[in-house]
Amino acid sequence: MERFTLANCRIVDGTGTPGFTGFVTVVDHRIERVATTPPTLAGTHIEADGLTVTPGFIDMHSHSDLTLFADGRAVSKISQGITLEIIGQCGISGAPLYGHMQDEVGKFFDRHQLKRPYSSMKEYLNFIDGQMAVNILALIGHGTLRRGVMGEGDAPASVEEIRAMQEAVDAAMQAGAVGLSTGLIYPPGCYTPTDEVVEVTRPIARYQGLYFSHLRNEGDTLVEAVDEALRIGREAGVGVQLSHHKAMGPHNWGKTRITLEHIDQAIASGQDVYMDQYPYVASATSLTALLPDWALIGGAQKALERLRDDTLLRRIMNETEAKESRFGWDRTRIGTVRDGQDRRLQGKSLARIAENWGMAPVTALIKILQDNEMQVSMIRFGMGEEDVERVFRHPRTLVGTDGGGSAPDGPLSQGNPHPRTYGTFPRVLAEFVREKHWVSLEEAIHRMTGLAAQRLGLKNRGRIASGYVADLVLLDSDRVDDVATFENPHQTAEGIHRVYVNGSLVWHDNRHTGRMPGRALRYYEER
């Protein structure tokens, strides 16, 4: 039996109450004792004078569904203090896989020379359990499910198809999923009528599951999109998590004033609503998201065919130009290009690339999409500081990276990810707490831990208290800082001294210990 005590540290326990100096004793995977006096029993004594101990951070919005298979160490997450990731977001999940989605997701495994040993949510959770450093809770991705059951079409689901999706959702919830996510801005979510989303979400209510929504729009029709997500939660009878809440495009800045009002009204009327956010003014997603929805119907190959058809291409370019010139071509930078493509484009704006190439930005965009066969990401500087502040100051806002796992070495070290995948939680503590004083350290930690656990209904996590699971972070609150930048993202944060997952030391002295104590949590067991 392993027993250790973090001694003389400031304990910020995740409840939001003021920190105090004391001793935290862990036995095996649980916190045994929290006190202001030293323990009398023997065990390893870790002097932590000057450091702060907090519960492990809960990443409310993670895309590590497949990256955990390629590198279970989850370095970018563990190194910033994350001990639990909520994966399967934005309608995209690792499981369950039906129909052609087995081949689609299989491509990831081929690329990393791995075997895909699962199809169902149950098999997915069983396989990943104990293969990773971090704990996970998994959502069912509505897009992954719908594509598997219905193919790549844009027609609404038939009664039979809705029933098939409901049965699949029910089975995945029984296997331990936490709820359902939609990406209503992406295919096939953008073709899915609201009523259909309600029907497919309905089965999770029986399991107290949660509905996570990447909204149908985050700019011109943001307010309507928030109202739609609230309606889906109301009609399906489930709690709503509004993902990475923001207002995109300078002409939409300030709209969070209205969205937060609508959210407050919903909460006042008894609805269960929370948000999450990452602390940056730039977002990241697939470059294809710049094209009109109709241009993407049927998948990447169909979209490429449309780009080869002169009439359709002209229409696509006109619609994209109208939208993007208003947004600003200088605000969108290329993220990661496809293997074998020109890496010098990574990090450059479409305006700059177009200038270098001597063509219009929209023409450069089409060329990049074609050269990369649509497999290219972007980083967009579309948010205003005031909206970021307003959203963070709301007491229902939690924290999420919106990133998949990465690492400065190994198979996930390639590409140019958004720095949020390494820096989100330290950046909140450094910028929003220490520099700007938007909230106290205790309040920020509460949002990252205790409140997130409460939102998820987890009975044994998110607090430093006797009997709770020992997911712990030992940090220096004066020094904690994000280091990852847009230019050089593969850098781990500073000031995170130790990270324990289920009582096991995973991050120590800026190094991963190589341990893999992470569990695939089953939602029904954790409540």
Ligand SMILES: [Zn+2]
């Ligand atoms: Zn999203």
